[in-house]
Amino acid sequence: MTISFADRVAIVTGAGGGLGRAYALELARRGAKVVVNDLGGSRDGTGSSLSAAQAVVDEIVAAGGEAMANGASVTDAAAVEKMVAFVKERWGRIDILVNNAGILRDKTFVKMTIEDFRQVTDVHLMGSVICTKAVWEIMREQAYGRILMTTSSTGLYGNFGQANYGAAKLALVGLMKTLALEGAKYNVKVNTIAPLAATRMTEDLMPPELLAKMGPETVAPAAVYLVSDEAPTNAIINAGGGGFERAYVTLTRGIHVAAEDMSAETIAARFDEISDRTGEIVPDTGAAQGAVALGGQR
Structure with a gap:
């Protein structure tokens, strides 16, 4: 079986570099028309530039693919809706949404400001909500959609100094679980990836020798599968460095008392x-x- 995205239209957020870029390039290589969305800000979410997104579009076009750059912030509902309307008008449909955009503002909770907490959850959680809401009715009406959320080992298992990030990332699992149920009869499948990769988001969190083994290309196969025709729904896949595992939210048998x-x-x-x-x-x-x-x- 060969997974193809011919005639599919994909939006990838945060696609100007790192994981998003890897996803966009692979989807385009397999035939998708790709919207490379990236605000072009710094790791903490400040600033903006379309140059990173355009550079990825140029790579795709040079390889014979079709793509467009977009610089909307995922936290700006009006800008996201405008992007989606433009894509729908130009390419007729939207089949895939990869919610990948994110920022970091790491501090221990005692040192973290409410603004640091709110900004991270706004980008990761509300950014995914805003983008998903913008394409949801389109996917329902066309009876086809594939949406990928991005969680993290921090959200699933915790990590020191990342209370804001962890809270946002686990919230996305809850979002996936309900949307997978609501989208089922419309053939809209919703999954989540938990990537572990060498990107600017992780460059100072892991040793260089480990980062060398964990390029974004080691995560892309799982992400691509989770937005394919053959995708499951309501699945969480951990991916990175050649390892692929499935994570579950489990329940013990427990007890029942009078x-x-x-x-x-x-x-x-x-x-x-x-x-x-x-x-x-x-x-x-x-x-x-x-x-x-x-x-x-x-």
Whole structure:
């Protein structure tokens, strides 16, 4: 099987460099028309320039592909809607959205300002919400869509000094899970990638010898699969350095107690039993978790 994107139109945010650039180049190589969106700001989100996005477009065109540059900030709903309307008018459809744009403002929580927290969540979380909302009805109407969110090991498992980033990144998993349900009957599939790659976002977070093995090209195969015709939905894939794993939000079998035993002391006494991962499950929906809590499948 060869994965092709012929006749598909893709928007990739934060595509002026790093992971976004790798995704855009690979999608174009496989036949997609690509919108290379990038604000062109610094790592902390300040400044703007279209030069990075245009450079990627030039690479795609030089290789025989079709692409356009766009400098809208993903936090600017009006600018994003304008971008989407222009793409729809020019190419007739929008099949793929890769929510990749992001910034970092790392500090320990005690030193982090509310503005640092809000700005990071605005770009990662609300930026993905704004872009997804702008294409959602188009994808529903054409009965086809592939949307990729970007989480992180920080969001899934935590990392010192990244409370803002981690909060935003795990929120995107929750967004994916609900949209995967809402998009199912319209053939709109929503997945999440957790990349580990050498980019300007990680250049001072990992040692050089490790970064050398973790170029964006080691993540791109998973991202490309997750927005293909053959994609699953509601999947979280960790990717980087040649490793590919699937992450799940799991639920232990837990315990069910009678009303007369419901106390903090019962929880304390049986906490190890509640935490026992033997036979843990992965609920399909929040309602399925609720059924377990009410004494269902154990």
